[in-house]
Amino acid sequence: xxxxxxxxxxxxxxxxxxxxxxxxxxxxxxxxxxxxxxxxxxxxxxxxxxxxxxxxxxxxxxxxxxxxxxxxxxxxxxxxxxxxxxxxxxxxxxxxxxxxxxxxxxxxxxxxxxxxxxxxxxxxxxxxxxxxxxxxxxxxxxxxxxxxxxxxxxxxxxxxxxxxxxxxxxxxxxxxxxxxxxxxxxxxxxxxxxxxxxxxxxxxxxxxxxxxxxxxxxxxxxxxxxxxxxxxxxx
Numbered sequence: 001x002x003x004x005x006x007x008x009x010x011x012x013x014x015x016x017x018x019x020x021x022x023x024x025x026x027x028x029x030x031x032x033x034x035x036x037x038x039x040x041x042x043x044x045x046x047x048x049x050x051x052x053x054x055x056x057x058x059x060x061x062x063x064x065x066x067x068x069x070x071x072x073x074x075x076x077x078x079x080x081x082x083x084x085x086x087x088x089x090x091x092x093x094x095x096x097x098x099x100x101x102x103x104x105x106x107x108x109x110x111x112x113x114x115x116x117x118x119x120x121x122x123x124x125x126x127x128x129x130x131x132x133x134x135x136x137x138x139x140x141x142x143x144x145x146x147x148x149x150x151x152x153x154x155x156x157x158x159x160x161x162x163x164x165x166x167x168x169x170x171x172x173x174x175x176x177x178x179x180x181x182x183x184x185x186x187x188x189x190x191x192x193x194x195x196x197x198x199x200x201x202x203x204x205x206x207x208x209x210x211x212x213x214x215x216x217x218x219x220x221x222x223x224x225x226x227x228x229x230x231x232x233x234x235x
Contacts, residue, residue, distance in 0.1 A: 003117055006032045008050040010041040010067070011083075012059040016106075020054070027114050038062025038070075045071045045078060052120055053080045055100070057091055065091075065098050072099035079120055089134055096135065102126035115190075119179075122194060132213060133176025161203045167221070169196040174216035 007029055011017050014036065021031040032048045035041040039062045045053060053071070057064040068080050081102040082095045095103050104116055105128040116126035127135070162170065165186075172182040179190040179197075186193075197212070206212050 003027060003029050003114065003121060005052060005117060005121060006030050006048070006050045007117075008033045008035065008041070008044055008048055008053045010035045010038070010053060010059070010064065011056040012036050013056075023110050023113075024117075029114075029117065038064060038067030041067045042070045045075060049075075051079065052117065053078060054083045055080050057082060057084045057086055057095070065094055068095065068098040068100055081116070081120065081126060092131055092134060103131055104128050119194065122198070124194060124197060129178050129181075130176050132173070135213060162200060166196055166200050166203070169193055170200055170212065170216050171221040173197065174213055174221050 007024060009017050009020055009031060011020075011034075017034045017036075021034065024031055032050055033044045035044050037059045041053070041055065041064075042062070055064045055068060059067075062070075064082060064084070068082075071078050071080060078099075079101040080099065081104060082091075082100045083104050083106060084091065085106050086092075087105065092103050101120065102116065102125045104113065104126060108116075108128060119126045168186060169182060172185060173179075173193075177185070179193040182188075182193045183190045188196075201212055204212065204215060206215065
């Protein structure tokens with residue numbers, strides 16, 4: 001399915017840039033510019049105003065994290081998705097702190113990348129499998145330990161707004177499963193899972209998936225095997 005989207009590519013490997021541009025354009029994505037370092041990325045982002053910026057981390061002159069911070073400072077609504085080989089947790093955490101909208105690994109295949117861009121188009125921050133779970137663990141580590149919310153608290157009141165199906169979806173996503181994996185477990189399509197996540201964010205009055213994951217951890221979802229949907233216990 002073609003995606004209507006303007007993309008700026010940022011990477012210091014020219015061959016990768018050209019191959020990625022050909023791949024995206026074959027799926028109807030318009031590549032409006034290519035930058036080879038962070039400084040050029042900042043200039044082109046301001047000039048071209050792309051819908052999405054695919055940003056590498058390791059680059060000369062100005063790396064992707066600093067470029068992300070500079071772009072977000074002048075363009076707060078910019079959607080910057082990190083596309084890197086780095087699986088280091090510190091790079092993941094710093095990217096999100098810098099304002100990145102998502103974090104993808106270059107080891108993914110073409111169909112997965114296109115699916116992630118579709119997620120961006122639908123307002124869902126994309127993360128490679130397992131990375132959302134790492135973010136959740138970090139949020140929980142940084143937060144002050146609190147007992148499970150008691151009846152009548154704001155957290156339980158918000159939780160009561162979710163249907164049983166939505167709680168099942170939220171629990172599995174909080175465990176780090178991809179939309180495809182969640183759909184397989186619940187016998188639903190990935191598109192339906194995306195829809196449920198959108199409804200969950202609307203019900204909880206949240207704008208970003210990271211907020212939803214932090215909330216899921218606060219009410220005990222995602223990390224407790226007993227909170228898994230019936231029939232889908234973790235080994």
